[in-house]
Amino acid sequence: MRMRVRRSGRSISLLLVVVMLASFMAACTSNSENKKTNVPEEGANKEEQVKQEPYKFSYLRPVWGAATYTKGGPYEKELFSKANVQIDTQIIPITEYDQKLNTIIASGNLPDVLWAGGPASKTYKDMQDQGAFLKINDYLEKYPAIKSIVSDTTWDNFKDEKGDIYFIPQPIYPIAVQFLFYRKDLFDAWGISEPSTIQEFETVLKTIKEKDPKIIPLTGQDDFWGLGALSTSFGFSHYAWNPLKSDPNTIVPYFISEENMNYQLWLKSLYQNGLLDSEFNIAKNWDHSKTKFMTGKAAILGINMGYYPEIIAGLKKTDPNAEIAFMKPLTGPNGEKGGGRPLGVNDRGFYVKAKIKDPDRFFEFLNWTLTDGTEFRRYGIEGKTFKKENGKNVLIPDAEREADYIAAQIEPLQFVGLVAETFDWENLRIQFESAGIGDQFDYVKSMFLEHAENEMYPDYRNYSIFSPTEVEKGAQLQADYLGSVLSGIVINDKITKETWLDAIEKWKKAGGSKIIEEVNDLQKIKTKPQFDIIK
Incomplete structure (x- = not known):
């Protein structure tokens, strides 16, 4: 399946929220226009390479998975060896990132490379203007693989008044579909039918609590990336600007809309009645809800569909007889049916400190990750994070990896990918087959399409236009x-x-x-x- 996004009458916006879609990474080849650098090339004769000391730099970034990264692990050592670098990585859970980043900025002790929201934020725009970050125009021209991560139009959106660019964006897939995973085996045993409306859904939660008080009826990491499928059923675009019902030509931020208020107050009623996870919006571990579902402690989980192979593999270890199904989009209290939440094509990104030592070597490293280092960046180490099947690389699910090679040990060392890698059904099918669940792929795909093709809930705001x-x-x-x-x-x-x-x-x-x-x-x-x- 090929995805094309057409935006009418507006530029692509920068969305200041986070999304992981690593499961949708498509296969791509190295950039043939790669310029030669001093970074060691895979397979090259070591005697012919320029001998240099490893390039050292510090890196601050959020993590969406468990914040359990341990320095000095085998994946880190392999990356450092291949790319001739030494990266001092500092991670912060995404739920705490903005607050702690503000503290770091106030201290004036910036890392060499740091993730941030971009110039749409006054904080970072001011820092750009004050000379805190490196201007990257020349590096984009010198390293076309880096420039190719997004379109020229998107780069133009990051230019300041002088035409200078400081920010490197992270491309993402533009349609986020959050699923409501549920334990079909438990529903069948308890005689519960899949709900079709928000009202029926609430009744289902109450029934689950009556059948087994020890199990959490509903869990999700937050109200958007976790329970976003429910927010669309209330007829608004979460974390976005929406048109007023009374005046479609006037858009307002989601947090003042009546639909969002109704959604949040409904979640509050679930929380107060013990139907929603007691750690909702409290737990610092971004993976807490997924872990609870995989270990049989929750009956319904709201999360991105891309986690399915990992979740089913983990759940089967807990209960070999467990079955998972997905709820179809629910009709909300106003009669509007839930659906997909289109995003911009970028989610955050990073800046390079203006005073970073030898910036050329950093951009050589980044260029390597997008050219000769592409396979390592995307797949890691054969036999540890991926395997070869019929000549293709297939990622090994986290649940089947050794502890040193799970996502938590890799995510903190990642930078950016390519737009072309953000979605590929063929690659995802291979992952399903490799995980022994190939017979379930068509079902998952059909559910994705049903959500994505249903009423869309996009952001009406053009963030390249500033107030x-x-x-x-x-x-x-x-x-x-x-x-x-x-x-x-x-x-x-x-x-x-x-x-x-x-x-x-x-x-x-x-x-x-x-x-x-x-x-x-x-x-x-x-x-x-x-x-x-x-x-």
Whole structure:
């Protein structure tokens, strides 16, 4: 299947949220235009290589998996040997990343390379203007493999007033489909039918709690990447700007919309009644919900479909008779059916510190990861992280790897991939077959398409158009007036609908209304972005 994205009347936006779609990495060949560098080439005669000391640099990044990375492991050693580098990696769980990054920035002790949201944020735009980051225009021209990770149009979106670029984006697949995994074997044993509406879904959760009080009815890592399938059923695009129901030509941020408020308050009622995981939005381990489902402690899990091979393999170890199915998109309280949540084509990315030692060598290394080091970057070590089947590389599921080679030991050493690698059905089918679940591939694919082809819930905002007030104080206003509400509405009994409405009014009076006014005045085209799926 080939995916094509068509955006009408707007540039591709930078979405400041995180998404992992590693399971969709497609096969690609090395860039034939690769320039020769001092980085050792795979298979080259060592005597012919330029002898240099390993290039050392520090690297700060978030991790979406378990934060259990241990330095000095065999995968790290193999990377350092192949690429002639020594990377001092510091990781922070994604749920804590922005807060801790702000502390690091305030200290002035920046790492050589750090992940961030990009120039759409005033914090990073100011740092660019103040000379904290390296200008990369010349390096993009020198290393075409790096430039090829995104389109010229996308690079243009990152240019400042002088036409300079400082930010390197991470490409992602543009349609996020969160599934509701459920234990079909338990549903069958308890006589529970798959629900088709949000109301029926809540009844199912109550039935699960009655049948087995020890099992968690519903778990998910958060309200978007975990339970995003449920948010679309409430008729809005989470973490996005949506048109007002009363005025489709006026768009507003999700957090002030009535639909989002209804969704969050509904989750709150589930939480208060013991139907939603007690660690929801509390657990620091990003993998906690997935682990609970795989170990038989939860009946329903909200998560990205790409984790299926890993989840079924892990669950079968806990219970060989376990069966998994996916719920179809649910119809919400307003009669709107859930579906896919299209994103931008980039999610975060990184900056290089202006004073990094010998920047050419860093870009030589990055170029290597996209050329001669492509196979290692994408697949790792044969027999440890992947195996050869019919001449093709097939990733070994985490559940079947040795502890030193699981994703938690690899993710902290990764940088960027290519747009062409973000989705490939053929590669995913091979992974299913390798995991012994090839007979389930067509079912998973059909469920993906049903979600993706259903009513889309995109972001109507064009983030290449800036509101002056938002650039000046938007992040601070949100932190001051909405921070505790947005992070605590589900789990904090003291935060009610009334406190939420009060916080929104204060935000509006302090400058929020002006931001909305400026965005709508500057962004002339507010039609729904179109996403075409080509099979």
